[in-house]
């Protein structure tokens with residue numbers, strides 16, 4: 001275990017380029033600088049003021065304009081992680097640069113939609129398996145480095161989308177990185193990502209924006225109306241203040257799922273309106289009660305539990321895609337992977353070792369893994385036994 005832990009520590013990233021140093025890129029960099037102060041961090045951004053603020057805040061060890069020779073030199077001289085945190089519309093040029101410079105390190109991104117960027121990466125990158133799509137499910141209505149904070153991702157979910165070609169070590173390293181900045185990883189199949197976030201992030205944004213539209217239309221000629229907007233209105237519309245350009249880009253990158261979600265919402269609003277029109281109190285109460293129950297059941301802020309840990313060991317001889325399959329099954333049943341290690345047994349066989357916190361349905365996890373053809377062994381682990389957790 002001591003050797004294993006040592007290996008995992010040395011697997012931390014030492015030279016990281018963050019491209020796009022706005023709300024998300026700069027917040028990630030700030031968190032990484034706290035978690036791993038010894039790592040070099042290059043901030044790449046088109047905006048001069050952003051670059052100078054990146055250094056003055058201590059969130060980058062160096063900066064470069066996209067066309068500066070320092071950027072290429074950093075990539076070619078041992079950069080081991082590139083994080084793409086620009087709007088998706090400008091990502092393609094960077095993928096081309098990385099391909100032209102024969103970059104062989106890991107690439108991830110933070111984009112709110114995945115299908116377009118995944119398509120570009122598959123077409124452009126010579127080593128597409130080195131690209132592991134990512135998406136932090138945290139942010140804010142502010143944009144740019146001015147809105148960035150080192151604690152933005154604390155307690156947040158961070159989606160990773162490995163696939164059958166993703167090397168187990170890449171996933172393990174990114175998992176360690178994401179957990180080191182206080183976020184928790186959810187593994188999601190690539191093809192499910194955009195439809196899933198349409199429902200929980202993109203449709204809600206447009207609903208918030210619609211609510212504000214409604215109020216603005218009624219406020220015309222009624223000066224006091226907006227001042228009456230109380231807590232409830234503010235709670236449900238905060239995100240509507242987000243960047244229109246960013247959200248227009250997200251909408252068109254996820255056009256079909258967003259369109260379907262908005263039309264479904266029209267139907268749901270219609271159900272409320274119909275019940276009201278029909279004086280149907282029972283239906284109206286029923287709809288409200290269903291929503292209230294589901295809203296109350298949302299988990300409170302997540303605090304990692306490291307008291308009762310469980311180790312799951314899964315042999316992975318000659319089988320591609322084990323990490324994607326196993327981590328997706330784990331996320332699906334609500335279990336949380338605290339850390340992930342690969343113990344190499346022989347040259348072509350290894351054991352995937354997951355340490356789980358005591359969340360989710362372990363019974364279901366075991367059943368689903370066995371049904372998927374894995375042989376699994378579970379054993380309880382005390383925090384002391386698992387040095388990597390602390």
Ligand SMILES: NC(=O)C1=CN([C@@H]2O[C@H](COP(=O)(O)OP(=O)(O)OC[C@H]3O[C@@H](n4cnc5c(N)ncnc54)[C@H](O)[C@@H]3O)[C@@H](O)[C@H]2O)C=CC1
Nearest residue numbers: 020021022023024045046047085090111112139140143144
């Ligand atoms: N805003 C949010 O709450 C969240 C955003 N995201 C995603 O993260 C990505 C970044 O979003 P934000 O940080 O919110 O945007 P932002 O607008 O705050 O930052 C974008 C940064 O990229 C820079 N930039 C623009 N074009 C560039 C180029 N060609 N080369 C280099 N830098 C360039 C801008 O100067 C700015 O500093 C987007 O893909 C977004 O969908 C993901 C989760 C949450």
Ligand SMILES: O=C(O)C(=O)Cc1ccc(O)cc1
Nearest residue numbers: 112136137138139140141239
């Ligand atoms: O501001 C908030 O609370 C958000 O939910 C922000 C957000 C915006 C875009 C994403 O892709 C993910 C999260």
